Amino acid sequence: MRISARILPPVAAAAASLLLAGCETLDEPAARPTAPRTAPLGDQRLVFTSERDLVLAEYRLAASALRAGNYTDAREKLDDALRRIGGLVSGPDDAARRARGLFTAEREKTFIGEPYERVMAYYYRGLLYWRDGQPDNARACFRSAQFMDSDAESDSFKSDYVLLDYLDGLASAKLAADGSAALARAEKLAKRSLPPYDPQANVLCFVEFGRGPRKIAAGEYGEKLRFKVEPSRIRSATLTVADHNLHFLPWDNLSYQALTRGGRVMDHVLGNKAVFKKGADTVGDLALVGAAVAADNIYKEKRRVETDEKGRKRIVREEDKSDGAEAAAIALGAIGVISKIASAATETRADTRTWDNLPQYLSFAALKLPPGEHPGILQFYDADGRVVADLTRRVNLTVGDPTKDTVAIFSELPR
Amino acid sequence: MNPSTSRFFLLAGAALAPVLFTGCETTQGVRNPSGVPVTEMRPDERGFVAGTGIESQDLVTVTDKMARSIVGIPQIARAQTPPSIVLEPVVNNTRFPINKDMFLTRIRVGLNRAAIDRVSFLDREMMKTLERERALKQSGQVTASANPNGPSEFGGADYFLTGKLEGLATRTSQGTGDYILYTFRLTDARTSRIVWEDSYEIKKQGLEDAAYR
Numbered sequence: 001m002r003i004s005a006r007i008l009p010p011v012a013a014a015a016a017s018l019l020l021a022g023c024e025t026l027d028e029p030a031a032r033p034t035a036p037r038t039a040p041l042g043d044q045r046l047v048f049t050s051e052r053d054l055v056l057a058e059y060r061l062a063a064s065a066l067r068a069g070n071y072t073d074a075r076e077k078l079d080d081a082l083r084r085i086g087g088l089v090s091g092p093d094d095a096a097r098r099a100r101g102l103f104t105a106e107r108e109k110t111f112i113g114e115p116y117e118r119v120m121a122y123y124y125r126g127l128l129y130w131r132d133g134q135p136d137n138a139r140a141c142f143r144s145a146q147f148m149d150s151d152a153e154s155d156s157f158k159s160d161y162v163l164l165d166y167l168d169g170l171a172s173a174k175l176a177a178d179g180s181a182a183l184a185r186a187e188k189l190a191k192r193s194l195p196p197y198d199p200q201a202n203v204l205c206f207v208e209f210g211r212g213p214r215k216i217a218a219g220e221y222g223e224k225l226r227f228k229v230e231p232s233r234i235r236s237a238t239l240t241v242a243d244h245n246l247h248f249l250p251w252d253n254l255s256y257q258a259l260t261r262g263g264r265v266m267d268h269v270l271g272n273k274a275v276f277k278k279g280a281d282t283v284g285d286l287a288l289v290g291a292a293v294a295a296d297n298i299y300k301e302k303r304r305v306e307t308d309e310k311g312r313k314r315i316v317r318e319e320d321k322s323d324g325a326e327a328a329a330i331a332l333g334a335i336g337v338i339s340k341i342a343s344a345a346t347e348t349r350a351d352t353r354t355w356d357n358l359p360q361y362l363s364f365a366a367l368k369l370p371p372g373e374h375p376g377i378l379q380f381y382d383a384d385g386r387v388v389a390d391l392t393r394r395v396n397l398t399v400g401d402p403t404k405d406t407v408a409i410f411s412e413l414p415r
Numbered sequence: 416m417n418p419s420t421s422r423f424f425l426l427a428g429a430a431l432a433p434v435l436f437t438g439c440e441t442t443q444g445v446r447n448p449s450g451v452p453v454t455e456m457r458p459d460e461r462g463f464v465a466g467t468g469i470e471s472q473d474l475v476t477v478t479d480k481m482a483r484s485i486v487g488i489p490q491i492a493r494a495q496t497p498p499s500i501v502l503e504p505v506v507n508n509t510r511f512p513i514n515k516d517m518f519l520t521r522i523r524v525g526l527n528r529a530a531i532d533r534v535s536f537l538d539r540e541m542m543k544t545l546e547r548e549r550a551l552k553q554s555g556q557v558t559a560s561a562n563p564n565g566p567s568e569f570g571g572a573d574y575f576l577t578g579k580l581e582g583l584a585t586r587t588s589q590g591t592g593d594y595i596l597y598t599f600r601l602t603d604a605r606t607s608r609i610v611w612e613d614s615y616e617i618k619k620q621g622l623e624d625a626a627y628r
Contacts, residue, residue: 086466096624109626129512136507136515143510143584150586151628175506265628 041076052095055081056111059121059355064415066124071131078125085112085121100269102276105347116213116257117355118148119161123362126167127206133404139171153262160260162190163251163362170366173197174405190251201366202405203397207248209234209380209412210360213258215352221277222349223270229255232360234380234388234412241376241397242369250361266350273348280343287336294329298322359413369406371399378410467593467619468511469580477597477615478518481578482525484613485601486533490574497535500601501572509582509595518578522599537570545569572604590622 039047040054049057058081065074099109112118126141146164169182179197187194210232218224237248300320307313374397380388391412399406485491491498502523505515523536538545552563561568578599585592594616601611 086468093624093626096626099626100624106626109624112627125512134512137512140507140510140512143582144512147510147584147586177508265625269625 041080043077052108052110053353054111055084055113056353056355059113059117060357062121062124063355063357063413066127066409067411067413067415071128074124075128078121078128081121082125084110085118099351100266102273102342103345103347105349106266106270106351107349107353109351111351111353113355114215114258115148115151115261116254117358119145119164119257120254120355120358121145122148123164127407127409130171130204130405131407133401135171135174135405139168139175142168142171149257152260154260157260157262160189161252161257162186162194163364165189166194166251166364170197173199195366198366198368201368202402203367203369203399203408204405205239205246205248205365205367205408205410207237207239207363207365207378207410208359208361209237209363210255211413212355212358212360213255214356215350215354217350217352219274221274223267223274225264225267225270225350225352227255227258229259229360233382234361234391235383236381236385237363237410237412238379238381239365239376239395239410240379241367241374241395244367244369246365246367248363248365250363252362253360254358254362255360270348270350273346277343277346277348280339280346284336284339284343287332287339291329291332291336294325294332297325298329357413357415359411369397369399371402373398380412467591467621469509469513469595473595473597473617474517474521476617478521478525480615481599481613482522482529485522485576485611486526486530488601488611490601490603490610491530491534494533497533498573499535499537499570500574500576501537501539501604503575503577505578505580507580509580510584510593511582511595513580515580518597518599519576522576535570537572542569574610575602575604576600577602588628590620592618592620594618 039045040049043061045061046054046057058077062074062077062081065071065077093110096109098104099106113121122141122145126138126145129135129141130138142164146159146161146168149161150159152158152160163186165182165186169179169186172179172182176199183194183197211230213227213229216226216228218226235250239246239248298321300322302318302320304316304318305313306316376395376397378393378395380391382388395408395410397406397408502519505518507513507515526534527536548557549563549567551557552559576599578597581596581598583594585594595618596614596616598612598614600609602608603610
């Protein structure tokens with residue numbers, strides 16, 4: 001029975017860890033609610049999406065819809081997502097508060113995305129406003145997007161999207177206002193001169209290529225948010241339409257934007273969680289070893305030699321119980337088990353939910369075309385300047401309503 | 416099992432049980448786990464879902480103030496005949512995309528409700544429909560209560576009412592701040608003179624949860 005006493009604390013700890021593991025929610029993908037609910041926005045694709053992942057799902061669906069030319073769907077998803085993140089980024093949020101707790105993972109917070117993801121939501125919505133003949137609302141979106149990028153750790157990386165400032169100025173020029181300040185900011189960021197604004201240009205072409213960054217959890221306990229960046233096969237594109245041959249080089253790089261954001265406040269919170277997890281684990285180890293040693297000393301075997309009445313000697317074994325050792329074993333065992341449980345239950349992993357159908361590079365060109373249909377050819381090029389034949393496609397630019405600019409969005413990404 | 420082992424089991428079990436069950440309580444610490452019932456609020460009331468952007472209470476406050484301000488100016492209060500006003504779209508120069516028509520629509524509704532005998536608005540949004548109707552009357556396809564071939568009776572504007580929203584956004588480690596200046600003006604269509612102008616400013620600040628920073 002002494003053996004049982006010695007192995008009891010580790011066994012209890014293991015059992016407790018197993019039991020608690022049963023309480024843990026799934027990592028990726030997010031757990032689906034068991035019972036269907038009313039689909040958000042009446043979209044059956046979102047019926048099983050949990051509230052905390054809804055914005056992420058809307059981001060992804062909006063990007064796909066944009067590329068498929070389903071602008072109504074994209075508008076609807078982006079509007080809802082922006083409404084949600086607009087409320088969350090300027091006030092207390094229960095889910096976020098819980099995510100800061102020791103025993104709740106960061107991924108439990110309502111997803112709004114890292115700044116580069118929020119920027120892209122505003123950017124895409126801006127393109128749709130422009131397409132709908134509302135350049136001032138488009139400009140508002142570009143400004144909000146640039147604003148989302150303003151909390152980078154280093155001042156040199158704050159609000160440093162070239163295209164957003166350029167489009168801000170272009171919208172102002174279209175509205176007969178002065179866009180020169182925004183153009184100057186864009187040129188300063190780009191470190192080169194950019195095409196001057198032509199208010200008569202009525203076709204705006206937005207081209208995107210490459211795959212956006214992926215989030216990964218690094219560090220001993222996965223507490224550090226890092227980004228995985230794959231080099232893009234595509235480095236530039238051309239659009240040949242009517243007499244125009246437009247060349248699209250990257251204006252902005254989302255991977256660069258993700259990497260230059262710098263440390264987050266949440267990284268500090270997760271770092272503290274990791275310190276606690278490690279500390280609790282160490283305390284648990286020490287306490288359980290101490291409990292085992294104490295348990296080993298509860299019963300001391302004593303041997304003595306007895307002589308019976310016939311003068312024969314024999315060895316008599318006796319067990320001497322130590323109450324102090326027993327109390328110590330119990331106390332240390334309990335501390336060890338609780339520490340182990342606390343360590344196992346501490347959620348340190350960084351939130352790696354990613355808007356995974358974003359591009360890496362954004363590019364832009366504007367041109368003037370008369371009303372009507374304008375067929376063209378879009379080609380993508382690799383790093384050596386060779387045409388990537390499988391991505392070459394015929395496109396059609398339709399210039400209709402003279403009161404609105406034609407906005408064309410071309411992506412290397414299929415969806 | 417000796418008595419001390421049994422006691423150990425009992426004590427450890429008693430200590431562990433609440434910890435384990437607490438961990439399994441999925442809604443622990445969740446406020447309003449079943450949601451919040453739909454709450455009807457006044458549009459000028461600040462709701463529990465709020466940001467630093469342009470919201471309904473701002474719209475109500477601004478448009479009420481503007482409607483009250485316009486109706487008191489001499490060009491309207493002392494006009495012999497109610498002047499005709501045409502609404503021109505508001506210019507949004509903030510970082511918040513908005514439905515700009517809502518501002519002027521609410522000012523128009525406020526003025527029409529409070530001073531319909533002192534001011535009249537021309538419905539330029541309906542111009543295409545009105546022109547089509549007039550053409551139908553002129554062609555005799557529909558009836559007309561007056562001579563459709565006479566001079567046009569579409570009213571001309573005495574004044575144009577428009578506005579502009581300007582914004583200034585600040586972001587530091589202490590939070591996000593948005594200042595918005597709402598200005599509206601009434602311009603004489605004949606002289607281009609601004610006969611009335613008023614403004615309203617709102618500043619909002621907030622700090623998002625550390626989990627989002």
